[in-house]
Amino acid sequence: MWFDRIISQLRMAQVIRNNLKHRPDSERTVADLIEERAQTDSEKTFLLYEDQKISYGAFNEASNKLARWAFSRGVEKGYVITLMMENRPEFLIAWAGLAKLGATTALINTNLKGRALHFALSTSGGSFLIAGAECLEALSSLSEMEPALGWETHVWSDPLTPQASELPEGFSELDPDFERQPEANLDRGIRSGLLAGKDLFYIYTSGTTGFPKATHFSHTRFFASGDVIASIARYSSREVIYNALPLYHGAGGAIVPSIVLQRGCAMLLKRKFSAGQFWDDCRKYGVTGFQYVGEFCRYLYNQPEQPNDRENTVRCIHGAGLRPEIWEPFVKRFGIARVLEGYGSTEGNTAMMNLDNKPGAVGRIPFKKLHNGRLIRFDVEASDYVRDENGGYLECEPHEIGEFIGQIRKSSDSGYDTFIGYTDKAETEKTLLENVFEEGDTWFKTGDLFYRDADDFYYFVDRVGDTFRWKSENVSTQEVAELLSIYPGIDFVNVYGVEVPGEEGRAGMAALVMAPDAEFNGTEFYHFILNQLPDYAAPYFVRLCPEADVTGTFKLRKIDLQAEGFDIQRVQDPIYMRRDKKKSYVRLNKDNFPFPERKPADEQTDE
Numbered sequence: 001m002w003f004d005r006i007i008s009q010l011r012m013a014q015v016i017r018n019n020l021k022h023r024p025d026s027e028r029t030v031a032d033l034i035e036e037r038a039q040t041d042s043e044k045t046f047l048l049y050e051d052q053k054i055s056y057g058a059f060n061e062a063s064n065k066l067a068r069w070a071f072s073r074g075v076e077k078g079y080v081i082t083l084m085m086e087n088r089p090e091f092l093i094a095w096a097g098l099a100k101l102g103a104t105t106a107l108i109n110t111n112l113k114g115r116a117l118h119f120a121l122s123t124s125g126g127s128f129l130i131a132g133a134e135c136l137e138a139l140s141s142l143s144e145m146e147p148a149l150g151w152e153t154h155v156w157s158d159p160l161t162p163q164a165s166e167l168p169e170g171f172s173e174l175d176p177d178f179e180r181q182p183e184a185n186l187d188r189g190i191r192s193g194l195l196a197g198k199d200l201f202y203i204y205t206s207g208t209t210g211f212p213k214a215t216h217f218s219h220t221r222f223f224a225s226g227d228v229i230a231s232i233a234r235y236s237s238r239e240v241i242y243n244a245l246p247l248y249h250g251a252g253g254a255i256v257p258s259i260v261l262q263r264g265c266a267m268l269l270k271r272k273f274s275a276g277q278f279w280d281d282c283r284k285y286g287v288t289g290f291q292y293v294g295e296f297c298r299y300l301y302n303q304p305e306q307p308n309d310r311e312n313t314v315r316c317i318h319g320a321g322l323r324p325e326i327w328e329p330f331v332k333r334f335g336i337a338r339v340l341e342g343y344g345s346t347e348g349n350t351a352m353m354n355l356d357n358k359p360g361a362v363g364r365i366p367f368k369k370l371h372n373g374r375l376i377r378f379d380v381e382a383s384d385y386v387r388d389e390n391g392g393y394l395e396c397e398p399h400e401i402g403e404f405i406g407q408i409r410k411s412s413d414s415g416y417d418t419f420i421g422y423t424d425k426a427e428t429e430k431t432l433l434e435n436v437f438e439e440g441d442t443w444f445k446t447g448d449l450f451y452r453d454a455d456d457f458y459y460f461v462d463r464v465g466d467t468f469r470w471k472s473e474n475v476s477t478q479e480v481a482e483l484l485s486i487y488p489g490i491d492f493v494n495v496y497g498v499e500v501p502g503e504e505g506r507a508g509m510a511a512l513v514m515a516p517d518a519e520f521n522g523t524e525f526y527h528f529i530l531n532q533l534p535d536y537a538a539p540y541f542v543r544l545c546p547e548a549d550v551t552g553t554f555k556l557r558k559i560d561l562q563a564e565g566f567d568i569q570r571v572q573d574p575i576y577m578r579r580d581k582k583k584s585y586v587r588l589n590k591d592n593f594p595f596p597e598r599k600p601a602d603e604q605t606d607e
Helices: 002-020 030-040 056-071 089-100 114-122 133-140 175-179 219-233 250-263 278-285 296-301 324-334 425-429 477-484 522-532 559-564
Strands: 045-049 052-055 080-084 104-107 129-132 153-156 171-173 199-204 214-218 240-243 266-269 289-293 316-320 338-343 373-379 402-407 432-434 442-452 457-463 468-470 473-475 490-498 507-514 541-544 575-579 584-587
Touching (some): 030 219, 056 175, 080 133, 133 153, 214 219, 240 250, 250 289, 373 442, 457 477, 468 490, 468 507, 490 559
Parallel strands (some): 080 104, 104 199, 129 153, 153 171, 289 316, 507 541
Antiparallel strands (some): 199 214, 432 442, 442 457, 468 473, 490 507
16 A cells, blocks of 8 residues: 555656746746747647648747737737637637737637626736637627727637628727738847746636636746646657647646647647547547546547447547546547546646546545645535634545645745636635644635545545535535436436525435437436435436536536526426425426425526
8 A cells, every 4th residue: 555655656746846847937938938849840740720730830930920910019028918719720829929929818718798708808907809700799799888898809810700891890800910920030038037937828717606717827837737747648749639628728728738839749629629520530630638628528428339439549638527437438438548637727726636547536645745735624514614622624534525725835936836816816815715724824725625535535526515405414416416427318417406495405406418319207217316315415306408508618507507496487498306205206387386486596697
């Protein structure tokens, strides 16, 4: 057992070592990395996109043209420019060019519209907006917003989107001026004094619990995020990494580009994720690895099995969200040799990675003195921390659920545990916990519940707030969802708690997406539940949805589902209620609806 722990720690030491070499006080930034790669691998393929093959040299030249275009409009070191564009080469060219000037790019979620989009843009601090023509419809939703942004918006044309004959007032076409710019590198002195600890991006939270918040993302973090995975996966310059994740998100927009640029390999970039086309793409382009998040792998697993499922060159996958119930079937079906499941957040300062192929685990901390993360006891019912008689915080014992927190060290010289937080100082302060184990210490509250086993492997349980209380028992939505997902014919499960008039706590409700060839049978489902879950954890209500409600990064959304609850006057989808006397789930209608009065849902926002 101790030998096993030592091996795990040596692997973790490699992770930390790779982070330590990327220092915030270094003058080498991502712009330098791009120019170095263009010099050494000018003709080598950087990007595969649809029918295009873009070399490192061509990418660098295009980013130089963008830099010169932006410089002619007054952009310089320290400026913030906002970017809203779907996955395509111009997205990468835009931020790379701005990085050459020492500017920060705020990456806007292309799914946003209306108030959420207005909030994201107005809080970015941007000087102007670079927008893909494909986003003009979403941007038009801002026309009647108050206060008006009053920004310049420069539109980059899109071959897949017909260009409007006339752009709205305040919008101008970027392409003509861009094409006239020289391709040579700018004088490096134009970004003189820029340190790697400064912001490369603002990356926004997913917006599943309110308006998206902008998070600092430095050059240091960009280097470290990809270097760790590339080193552990033993990636070389011969790899082809599939990127079907949105470029506005940390996984697709930072981790994958970081891996590719630092290893000098190729990225297969997809405009949109297609589960049906995915493995054909892998075979066509010789893909050797890919990044996943959320329900990404479940979409792939839910596709009909094919005789050539294992006929691919993928040897390593990495990300977060490969759930225990499909882990082993997934890797067996598609012949995946290695899974690097991990845990971390864009705004956070603590992370883990499962380096041992342990199904279900998000990471291991074999010797916690060498790690800044701790698991402390949390009372779900009271939504507060459990304290000792002196008011001190308590660490969790094995198999005890608690919140994971990361210590914010007074001085950090790496990308490993640096805490920067949000651009909004007030929002950042909400995530801090002080005087936890000693006077004056400060910790970042991740908001994530975990437990660890006796071997110090960590397992994700739920987000704080997603775990609910029913019949005096705590119910983990994640654990219930994992169990329900093995029921035959279910493609997706989303579990959440809903208020029931006259009852304390919240009853469980499951939104199910059935497979195309499957039908929901209330009696069969009831007996399955009866044998799998205790009464308090068994869903009280079931909602049949035509498709999964997910964010652009494949995270399941719950806010709208919770707000609508089981009210058949608001919900068009079929809703079933558990009837123990009938030993079945019975569909609700106006004649058997048991709750004539419902509490009004608070107005909430979502991505």
